[in-house]
Amino acid sequence: MRMPKHIGVIPDGNRRWAVAQGMTKDRGYDGGIDPGLELFKLCEKEGIEEITYYGFTTDNTKRPKEQRLAFTKACIDAVEILSKENASLLVVGNTESPMFPKELLKYTKRTEFGEGKIKVNFLVNYGWKWDLNSLKEATGNNKNIINYIKSNDISRVDLIIRWGGRRRLSGFLPVQSIYADFYVIDNFWPEFKDQQFYDALKWYDEQDITLGG
C-alpha cells in the first residue's frame, strides 16, 4: 500500500458538533482534543513520517471572545498532550501578535520529545498571508522561494484530511498543499473514528501521483 509521508489535518466542525449536542459553540473545542491524540497514535502505528494539525488561524481570532479563548485553550492542551508522545514537535504561527498563547512559545523551535520519531507540526495563530509575506526577504537570485516562507520547516503535504464536510483549504499551508490530495469526511472532528483515517489512507492509495507532471 502506498502511504502518504505527510498528512495535513483540518479538524473542522467543533462548533457545529457542539450546537448539535445542545451546547454553546465554544464548548465544541474540548471534544477535539482526544481525537488529536488518537489520530497521532494511528499515524505512529502506520509509520506516517509527518503530521500537521490546523490549530487556529489569524482569521479565526476575529470570532467572539469566548470561542477564541476556548479554541486557544484547546490548542494549548493538545500541544501539551503531544509533547508527552514520541514526537519532533513544532508550533508554527505568528508569535508577534497578542493572540499567540505565551504557553506555546517554547514549542516554536522544533524539539524532540521521547523518541521524537514523527514530525508533528501544529499551526497556532497561523495566517497564510503571514506565511507568504516573508517571501519579500528572498532576493532575486533565489530560485527556490519555498525556503523563504515562514513555515519552511514544514514539508510538502501528500494528503489533507478535512473533517466537517467543507471542501476548501481555508488558508491551510498554500505552498505545501499545491499537489496534495484532498479527502473530506462529512462527520465533525469530535466524531473522529479510526475507520475514517483508514478510509482516507485507502482512498489515497488509489490516487495517482503526478506532482503536476
Next chain:
Amino acid sequence: MRMPKHIGVIPDGNRRWAVAQGMTKDRGYDGGIDPGLELFKLCEKEGIEEITYYGFTTDNTKRPKEQRLAFTKACIDAVEILSKENASLLVVGNTESPMFPKELLKYTKRTEFGEGKIKVNFLVNYGWKWDLNSLKEATGNNKNIINYIKSNDISRVDLIIRWGGRRRLSGFLPVQSIYADFYVIDNFWPEFKDQQFYDALKWYDEQDITLGG
C-alpha cells in the same frame, strides 16, 4: 440562489478520455475545446463575472513532445475562439520561456472583445512558483502582498470545478484559491455536460461562506 462571482475551471482527463476512446493520449485535447466554449456560454447566461481556465502549466511541458504540442495547440484554439465572444480576455503565464506560444502573446494584456462583459482568464505556461516568485519584489512596507503576484489581475476564486475525478489543486492559483470551494466531477473534461455545471452551482449554493472567519 447565491452565485459564485468567479469560477476556476480545471479541465482534467483529456488523456484518459482519449485512451478510453482507443486514441493516443495527444488526441484527447481536441475534445476539450468545445466544452470550453460551452461552459463560457453557460457562465454568460447565468451572469458569472469571471472565469479562469487552467490551460497548461510549466509542469505539464515536461510531458512527451506530441502531447505538449497538442495541448499547446488546443489552448491557442480555445483562446482564439473565446476572443470571438463578449469577453474581457487575459492570458497569464510565463512568456519568457520558449514553451509559451507566440500566437498568444497579444492576449497577455487584458483586452475587451465584443461587449467584454465577463472577465476570462486563461492560464498558459503558468507555474505557481513563477506566480509567487515576484513576491520578492514587494518591499517590507507592503502589507497586501497579493498585489505583487504575477497573476494579480485575477481575482479571488469562489468556486473551483475540476473534471476528471482528481481531488487536488495541482498548482492552480494558490493565492486566489485560498478560500475557494472545490467541486470535483468524475467525468472527463471532454465529457462535459451542462448539467455538471448546474450541479456545481447548486452545490455551491448550499455551502456557507466564511472566508476563514
